[in-house]
Amino acid sequence: MKYCRQEIYYPLLVVFTISLMLWQQFGMNMSLNYPVDQHFNATALNDDINGGASVGTLKVNDANVTLHCKTVNSHTFPFCSMLIPLKAKLKQYADLSKFDTLTIDLTTVDLRRDTVLIYLLNNEQDLPNGNDRISHTRANIQAINPTIGRAQYQLALNQFYVPSWWVFAKPYGIDTGARLDNVEYLQIATGDNRSLKDLEITLHAFSFSGKWINARDLYFLLLSLWIASIVVHAIFLAGKMRNKYIISKNKTEELNKINSFLSIERDKYKTMAKHDPLTKLLNRAGLSSTLSTLMSEFSHSSKAASLIMFDIDHFKQINDQHGHDVGDQVLVSISQQVAEVIRGQDVFARWGGEEFVIVCPNTQLKGACVLAENIRSLIANSPLIEQQQVTSSFGVAQLNSANIDTWFKRADEALYKAKMNGRNKIEFS
Numbered sequence: 001m002k003y004c005r006q007e008i009y010y011p012l013l014v015v016f017t018i019s020l021m022l023w024q025q026f027g028m029n030m031s032l033n034y035p036v037d038q039h040f041n042a043t044a045l046n047d048d049i050n051g052g053a054s055v056g057t058l059k060v061n062d063a064n065v066t067l068h069c070k071t072v073n074s075h076t077f078p079f080c081s082m083l084i085p086l087k088a089k090l091k092q093y094a095d096l097s098k099f100d101t102l103t104i105d106l107t108t109v110d111l112r113r114d115t116v117l118i119y120l121l122n123n124e125q126d127l128p129n130g131n132d133r134i135s136h137t138r139a140n141i142q143a144i145n146p147t148i149g150r151a152q153y154q155l156a157l158n159q160f161y162v163p164s165w166w167v168f169a170k171p172y173g174i175d176t177g178a179r180l181d182n183v184e185y186l187q188i189a190t191g192d193n194r195s196l197k198d199l200e201i202t203l204h205a206f207s208f209s210g211k212w213i214n215a216r217d218l219y220f221l222l223l224s225l226w227i228a229s230i231v232v233h234a235i236f237l238a239g240k241m242r243n244k245y246i247i248s249k250n251k252t253e254e255l256n257k258i259n260s261f262l263s264i265e266r267d268k269y270k271t272m273a274k275h276d277p278l279t280k281l282l283n284r285a286g287l288s289s290t291l292s293t294l295m296s297e298f299s300h301s302s303k304a305a306s307l308i309m310f311d312i313d314h315f316k317q318i319n320d321q322h323g324h325d326v327g328d329q330v331l332v333s334i335s336q337q338v339a340e341v342i343r344g345q346d347v348f349a350r351w352g353g354e355e356f357v358i359v360c361p362n363t364q365l366k367g368a369c370v371l372a373e374n375i376r377s378l379i380a381n382s383p384l385i386e387q388q389q390v391t392s393s394f395g396v397a398q399l400n401s402a403n404i405d406t407w408f409k410r411a412d413e414a415l416y417k418a419k420m421n422g423r424n425k426i427e428f429s
């Protein structure tokens, strides 16, 4: 369907356009023929209508009609003519506006360098004033310069014009444009040469020819069709692009939502991987980057650092006596209280179970022991469980080699010592 619309339509339109242009050029012919026979209807019209005295007579034969004209000098313009009603051929007057050419077959004898005037008299009821035939008539005229003898003359209908003497002869005026949509008569008249004439004009036949559609109308139609096609196509493409844009915008929005959801989830899992879910403190993994930094600082510049490791005393009993939830609450409370008293640079983590560590950068053993004592005292004096003191034991070690395991082992040993020495104590290594 898509293929049909876009790939086939324009080639078809090109073929259609070229076909129509060729058809118009070589076909589409129409014609209106007027052969002359013995029943041919024509009348002589001479200057006597204007008060002249020229004599023009008609002789109709089997195959032609001859006007014999003898002009007489008088005050008026001398002429003879034959008047042929076109309506005899048609029901109405002839609408020649669609025709291009008048072909007229004439024999002229003794013309003495005169023209033959061809009139197409258009009947126009809408012309102002006057009830007589002439008042309703527009004379469209064209002159031919005949050769002596018989010849065919082709007159372009668009070359007919209204002569100025016809315009001015009408007191109410008339526009000068030719009109051929209601032609009542073809008039063939002697020309403008005022020298006296005695001549013959024989009409054998005449016809009007043209195309069903003239080239200008056809090109206008085709151009309109092309413009309409391109406009419709452009609108269709714009709509399609708009839909694509909306779909891609929606997809982008959806992907952005998924992305932000995933990045939130990723951050959540990152945080979860490095934090203890109960106390929200860092876990072992969360501590690793701090420890690596301290190790490298120690390697480069023997920067001081101390480690405090502490463990809640008899925590199993607390769990056993008060339940696991109370034990959890004790862990959370101690975490919060300790987090409040340590310095900003200290890093506090849950090492596992009821065991915690505080890593103190830039801290000598003495300073770490003071901090450990503060925390011990804080815990021992906190009413964590009703009617029961909760205490904790501490092991402190200052970093003395770039080895984490050794450092932690030393702190752990000090802690063990504190436990062995009765708990609620600080020992160092």
Ligand SMILES: Nc1nc2c(ncn2[C@@H]2O[C@H](COP(=O)(O)OP(=O)(O)OP(=O)(O)O)[C@@H](O)[C@H]2O)c(=O)[nH]1
Pocket (backbone or CB within 6 Å): 278, 311, 312, 313, 314, 315, 316, 317, 319, 323, 324, 325, 326, 327, 328, 331, 352, 353, 354, 419
């Ligand atoms: N409620 C609670 N209990 C925990 C958690 N992690 C570990 N424990 C408990 O902590 C207790 C630790 O017991 P022990 O290792 O025997 O140590 P202790 O009872 O504190 O004795 P000392 O350390 O020798 O003073 C165990 O009963 C564990 O089940 C926890 O997250 N929540």
